[in-house]
Amino acid sequence: MKRTLILAAGLLAGSSLFATAHAQEQVNLTWQMWGNENDTALWESLADLVTEEYPHITVTPQISGWTDYWTRLPVLAASGQIADLVAMQSMRMPSFYALLEPLDSYFESDGFDVSAFETSIMSGLSYDGTQYALPYDVGPWLVFYNRDRFAQAGLEEPAMDWTFDEFKAAAQALTDGENYGYAVSAFDFVAGPVALGAEYFDDGNNFAVTNPGYTEAVGKFVDLVAVDHASPVFASAAGAMTSSGRFASGNAAMYIDGPWSLISTQGDVDFPVGVAPLPRGDGESRFITAGSGWGISTSSDHKDEAYLALQVLTGPKAAEILASAGRALPARLAEQSYWYDIAAKDISGTRETLTYSFDHSTPFRLNAYWNEFENLINQYMPLALNGDATTESVLADIQSQLPF
Numbered sequence: 342m343k344r345t346l347i348l349a350a351g352l353l354a355g356s357s358l359f360a361t362a363h364a365q366e367q368v369n370l371t372w373q374m375w376g377n378e379n380d381t382a383l384w385e386s387l388a389d390l391v392t393e394e395y396p397h398i399t400v401t402p403q404i405s406g407w408t409d410y411w412t413r414l415p416v417l418a419a420s421g422q423i424a425d426l427v428a429m430q431s432m433r434m435p436s437f438y439a440l441l442e443p444l445d446s447y448f449e450s451d452g453f454d455v456s457a458f459e460t461s462i463m464s465g466l467s468y469d470g471t472q473y474a475l476p477y478d479v480g481p482w483l484v485f486y487n488r489d490r491f492a493q494a495g496l497e498e499p500a501m502d503w504t505f506d507e508f509k510a511a512a513q514a515l516t517d518g519e520n521y522g523y524a525v526s527a528f529d530f531v532a533g534p535v536a537l538g539a540e541y542f543d544d545g546n547n548f549a550v551t552n553p554g555y556t557e558a559v560g561k562f563v564d565l566v567a568v569d570h571a572s573p574v575f576a577s578a579a580g581a582m583t584s585s586g587r588f589a590s591g592n593a594a595m596y597i598d599g600p601w602s603l604i605s606t607q608g609d610v611d612f613p614v615g616v617a618p619l620p621r622g623d624g625e626s627r628f629i630t631a632g633s634g635w636g637i638s639t640s641s642d643h644k645d646e647a648y649l650a651l652q653v654l655t656g657p658k659a660a661e662i663l664a665s666a667g668r669a670l671p672a673r674l675a676e677q678s679y680w681y682d683i684a685a686k687d688i689s690g691t692r693e694t695l696t697y698s699f700d701h702s703t704p705f706r707l708n709a710y711w712n713e714f715e716n717l718i719n720q721y722m723p724l725a726l727n728g729d730a731t732t733e734s735v736l737a738d739i740q741s742q743l744p745f
Contacts, residue, residue: 365397368646371424372402372635372654373417375410379605383668387659391650398646400426400654411712414440418640425641426650429474430633431465435709438468441636445472447648458672461702462632474636475655478669480600481628481698482532484508484620485585488613488689490515490594498689499617501626501697505537505561508595508620512571515594523565523572524584524593525726527719532597534558535629535703537622541714542706548714548743550736558622560732563725574726585609599631600695603667603684615689618698628698629705632672670695710744717742 370391374384381404388400403424405413411433417423418440429437448455455463455472462479466472484499491498494514499507515522531541539558543549550556566572572593575583585602587593589609597619598606606614619628635654637647653659660676663669667684671677685691717739724730730738 367397367399368643369399369401370426370643370647370650372400372426373410373414373424374402374404374428375407376404377406377605379608380404380668383663383666386662387654390656390659391653394653395646395649398650400650421640423638423640425638425643425647426635426654427638428633429466429636431462431476431631432705432707432711432715434466434468434473435707436712438473440639441473442639442641442644443471443473444475444636444648448472453652457674459674461630462634462672465632465705466634466636474634475651476632476634476672477655477660477663478601479630479632479672480670480695481630481702482528482597482599482619483694483698484617485588485596485598485602485606486615486617487588487591487594488615490612491615498615501618501693503617503620505620505622509561509565509569509571512565512595513569516569516571519592521572521587521593522595524587524596525562525566525572526575526584526597527715527722529562529597530559530718530722531715532619532629533562536619536627537561538624538627540706542708546706546708548708548710548740550740550743551733556733556736559736563722563732566726567728574723600670600680601633601668603680603688607667607684607688613687613689616691616694618694618701626697626701627703628701630699630702631705634672714739714743
């Protein structure tokens with residue numbers, strides 16, 4: 342009997358040791374993310390946070406440029422080479438949600454507090470009521486402006502509810518030859534018209550970009566370039582980085598982007614910067630917000646470990662790091678103060694502008710063909726800006742190439 346008990350105890354001890362060793366099996370997770378040289382060290386520091394919390398997990402970032410990221414993502418998924426952790430932007434969730442593991446069952450199993458995050462971006466990283474990613478940032482599109490240029494031109498700095506006519510007048514007054522008042526980018530033809538009260542969808546969430554309201558609103562931004570010459574033309578397929586580069590060099594006094602661009606904007610300028618809401622139309626101000634986060638690949642062999650890593654990557658410490666550096670206005674509400682008080686402390690109007698914009702936000706309407714729409718805007722809008730085609734004809738061409 343005694344021998345049996347000793348044997349049983351030995352077996353249990355061996356089993357326990359095996360279970361412990363198995364639980365601590367070293368796991369290396371791959372992590373797909375976009376970024377540039379300003380971002381790399383930040384993403385690596387977040388990866389290190391995971392290992393500090395869970396020594397048996399390492400995370401290897403796989404960083405590519407913004408455009409390359411979205412070109413490669415479906416290719417990697419089709420070839421079975423997609424990473425364990427996948428970066429996702431809210432605007433592209435309808436196109437890519439099927440690549441990601443639903444997270445709701447994970448939340449239920451450990452009582453994860455989703456209320457710590459700003460609600461609009463949690464919704465943006467879900468699809469059909471299911472959560473597919475956790476966010477790290479959120480924000481509306483803003484007007485970044487050169488305060489010195491405004492002062493030199495004798496202009497008052499923008500009010501919270503400034504109108505498009507006031508924006509246009511400022512852009513014209515700030516333009517002098519090759520020194521422009523504004524630097525347009527492709528997404529301005531989405532965020533800008535919405536702020537003016539226009540819609541690019543019909544009531545059924547189908548693209549309707551030739552409707553009179555959207556056509557008129559887009560035309561206002563086109564005319565700033567093609568007629569008023571208050572902005573240079575952006576190159577086909579160029580991103581917002583072209584506009585931010587012009588702004589940083591002092592070549593353009595205003596450009597439109599989100600809080601996520603503060604790290605590159607602030608680090609490159611040698612003049613005081615302010616931010617303001619996008620200009621409104623005849624009605625109330627209204628703004629779309631977006632953001633990004635990370636999800637777990639459906640093809641990952643280490644989903645449980647990826648979920649542990651995901652909680653760290655979107656946790657309070659990670660949010661503090663990204664916010665303090667100016668890389669993100671955190672989706673975590675409690676950590677947003679780090680962005681305001683550290684990264685944006687020398688940027689005029691940040692807290693007031695963000696508060697005003699969130700108070701006047703409108704749902705960002707998306708469907709599964711959003712990525713195609715953005716690509717078409719990038720490709721065809723320069724034709725209108727150059728004066729080679731009318732706004733109406735460009736939008737008609739874009740509409741004809743959308744599925745509906």
